[in-house]
Amino acid sequence: MYEIDSKSAQILDAALPVFIRFGFRKTTMADIARAAGISRASLYLCFNSKEELFRAGSLRAHSQSINDVAKTLGRSGSIFDRISAAVLAFQDGLIAPFGGSDNAEELFAANMELARDITADTRTRLLDLLTKALAEADKNREIDLTAVGSQPAALAALIAAAMDGIKHTHGVGPEFERGTHLFMALLKRATTPSQLRA
Amino acid sequence: MYEIDSKSAQILDAALPVFIRFGFRKTTMADIARAAGISRASLYLCFNSKEELFRAGSLRAHSQSINDVAKTLGRSGSIFDRISAAVLAFQDGLIAPFGGSDNAEELFAANMELARDITADTRTRLLDLLTKALAEADKNREIDLTAVGSQPAALAALIAAAMDGIKHTHGVGPEFERGTHLFMALLKRATTPSQLRA
DNA sequence: GACATATGGACAAAATATGTCCAATTGACT
């Protein structure tokens, strides 16, 4: 749906570490051009402004992450293993690169200012993917949603919300992973069909 | 000799991490004021310009380091153990804080531009301290400089030069420490008075 | 040669930073 030629992609890849290093505000188009090994004039041939470039970068990162999620959900394995791996992949792609940076906050704020829609769209798509995966697992009797009186979409929303909360309080390190696994274990136990339980 | 009131010191301590994070060029007086928890107006009461502030910071760092060197050389122990510890202390104080930063190069360049004299003075004082320590050890017969046909000042200069070289090629990590120890072992073996040798 | 693409440099306009100033505020001390 979104097309990005290889030149633009190369520029965005070069721009990311620059934004991480300096933050959005202190990063100049000259900084990015230098990092990408091209002239400032050429840079403006691809992106009309720093805002546009940043949006493209955000879109690229979000697209890659949601792509990873779809791919991960499509693998074999139990539904919760796949969801767990997918959610971790999502965080790895979108959050981890900024996690260690002093400028993470400022960059996140810039993203909310300039690319809120992209972030919102991506979240919608994430929920969609989770919902579809849950619905299919429900149909296959791998899980039993009636046991918790819920619908796939509602459960998908809960999972995403819980991930947000865990990320928020536990950070993005290994603690996040542990929290995710625990949450998934709870979810698995709660939705295992009764005839399969011990 | 150089007086710095506690307020200025507090400001400089707050400024250091800011310079490390953004580099000299991208750091603004507003950034520093914010980090120090004071107003920009107050900041200008202490330092008349960013250059002056940077010089004061450089002076502070160099003074602290040379102070550590003097203290370390004054301890008990063999002359080479003391010199080794002193040189490591010098590097730790002056280089290590910047070592990990992406902006180390730019900051070093800024220092050479704005505070070359301070750096040169400090080096002179370092050589002086080393020279005095070596001369005393020579007088005490702990070492025998005639064995290598040298004078304290010349040997001190060699040590400092070697440290520079080791830092330059080995970096500032644990490799620097290893290189330093090896060099000191060589030096010790070479200058041990013959009547004490195996 | 024709063509598309990249470049350095120049440029005005916009945005930021610098350094200075002052009236108002704060808080400690008498």
Place this chain on the structure above:
DNA sequence: AGTCAATTGGACATATTTTGTCCATATGTC
């Protein structure tokens, strides 16, 4: 309450940097 010194936000002119645009000139590629 009154004095004093220190700190502040905000205004300000100036200087510097950044932006976004343009073009004449390379630098290949077909």
